Amino acid sequence: DAKTTQPTSMDCAEGRAANLPCNHSTISGNEYVYWYRQIHSQGPQYIIHGLKNNETNEMASLIITEDRKSSTLILPHATLRDTAVYYCIVRVFSGGGADGLTFGKGTHLIIQP
């Protein structure tokens, strides 16, 4: 799996858009970019994923650069409930294999009132 680099922490004002960056410069052509988050003491929650094109769902938007070496997760109108650790994961398969999902340290997003 390609290595990812995320900022350790970020702040965002409530109601504003939260933009979370992720660098994955060694990504290969068949690797997807997945985003998950973990709110304190809860199970990880899937947010969105993409391969090449930008994606949008009811939770967020995912912008992938043309060279696929970086991406940005956008929460359009952040609320206090969006305070969580956000993980960017790059891999071919969504599961399987002996290594499973590697969540790393992620970005601790703090939404300020």
Added chain:
Amino acid sequence: NAGVTQTPKFQVLKTGQSMTLQCAQDMNHEYMSWYRQDPGMGLRLIHYSVGAGITDQGEVPNGYNVSRSTTEDFPLRLLSAAPSQTSVYFCASSYSAAGGQPQHFGDGTRLSIL
């Protein structure tokens, strides 16, 4: 809209006791897996299953057994609990293990071994 259901939510065991952590999903997912998460650390894969009757080991399988007799259920058994198995356990499922399939996680079982 149950998704992935884990029981119990909390459990305290004595060293040497055995127990089964239950995981059930109602989404007809083929792929299921078990992770453990220790304080300040990421998730580590214990066991996984790509379909009923098929299981395989993950990164940290020692001390745990699994079986997959139905598509819906994937129980995790601790054979003889040890303090090192104190952790939060998460079960996850997806339609398949192929690329582009999101993993859905349960809310976890918090297990303490005394």
